[in-house]
Amino acid sequence: MKKKSLFEIRTAIPRHIYLLSGISFIAFILLAWQIVSQLKLVNPLFLPSPIDVINEGLRQLREGILLTDSKASIYRILVGWLFATLLAVPIGILMGNFKFIEGLLEPFIDLVRYMPVVALIPLTILWAGIGDFQKFLILFIGTFFQEVLMIMDNVKNVPLDLIKLGRTLGLSRYAILKDIILPASLPAIWDSFRITIGWTWTYLVVAELVAANNGLGRRIMDAQRYLATDTIFFGILFIGFLGLVTDLLFKFAGNKFFHWNKS
């Protein structure tokens, strides 16, 4: 048989090539970035060199800014996301199982879902002041209304035959919810957790846009005033990095908790 190329349609390729290509691409971008800034092709005010960005990160680490910022931001994200999740799970499960509750809530949720979160900042300040609570509220609004619909769908994807089986075993509605629908949908719900907590990282800057005196998002906004592009670059990359780490942690934990799920 003819030797396979790397470009067969929908065909697996060796794993090391797959991983290596991804890493090389990032390395290539970094290298190109370094060359562009070293040759001074772009004003450093617009594009600091990778070395500058790394040094800026090291400086923040040395001076302890990075730690205080990270603590403040992670705290806000955790509280905001937990609030949203603690409400989204029961409501999503009820909406996915009872048509009446879906009919009652979905139109409202759909309406709120499309409202721009940034535009809600003035209102949240008016309602919640300028403390951490206002940040929680922004993160809550950014996640809850999406998450609840995702969880509703997760629950609806439980095979109907499993529910029918529960009925033939004489289970009550409550027992079917608790002992069949909940465990059956848990892996998918966990995946919704992973995706929505990822979104909170992207909402962080919005949450810290006004009236914050620390936080990773705040640092970026402040840097704009001093034209400190290296601080902006570092901040953006660091938030992206933390988002990625959260994602990997959730994936890892999910594979452990739900080892029975995939073959």
Added chain:
Amino acid sequence: MSVKLVADGISKSFKSNKGNLKVLDSCNLALKRNEFVSIVGTSGCGKSTLLNIIAGLLAPSQGEILIDGQAIEGPGRDRGVVFQSYTLFPWLTVEKNILFALKSSKISNKEKSDLVKHYIKSVGLNGFEHSYPKELSGGMKQRVAIARALVYKPSVLLMDEPFGALDAQTRGMMQELLLNVWQEHKTTVLFITHDVDEAIFMSDRVLIMTARPGSIKAEIKIDLKRPRNYEMLTSPSFMQLKKEIIAAIRTETLKSLDINS
């Protein structure tokens, strides 16, 4: 022998945006205690609908289902069901899947685990007690489903094409296994299939369902002696039965094609 299960004048229509779809039309059947009866019929004739009604999962538009002369009001633990799709709980091991059916039983934990062990042995799954469903083949999954449907001792076992998704070899083995389990634990079985060989091989009687709207059109008694074995599949009497059943189904299929054209 006493009558165990009766379907009395069952009709069922589904509402759709194109109007009413009549799926079952005055369907009657009666199963004696510990009888093994199959229903064969063309696909879409309403076999699953009838089984769901007997299971109590679906309300008939007309008629009623009687178990020991008592009209049913919904699903109940007097009937066990095995579906065509693999309906195991993927988060539970084989043992826990079967134990799940005993959750509400008022017997001691020791008795429960003895029952589970016994049924695991009956369906030949020794050594797989702690396996998860994803680690099992299709045939093994259906064996767990059979054990789970029997472990709480329902007096009627309802099976909707339980071997429909299996390959021919596995299917043959599962048929023999089910017959052995049935002989060991004696229950009344209503078995739905579209495989005529399977229906003859397993049953005391084969009921033939008409094209939609379905009703029981004919009944053929299977006088082959038990225990049955695979040599019977090629015996002249088996061939004769098969010929009769296929002829009856063929008439029904032609009828349905006429209606649709």
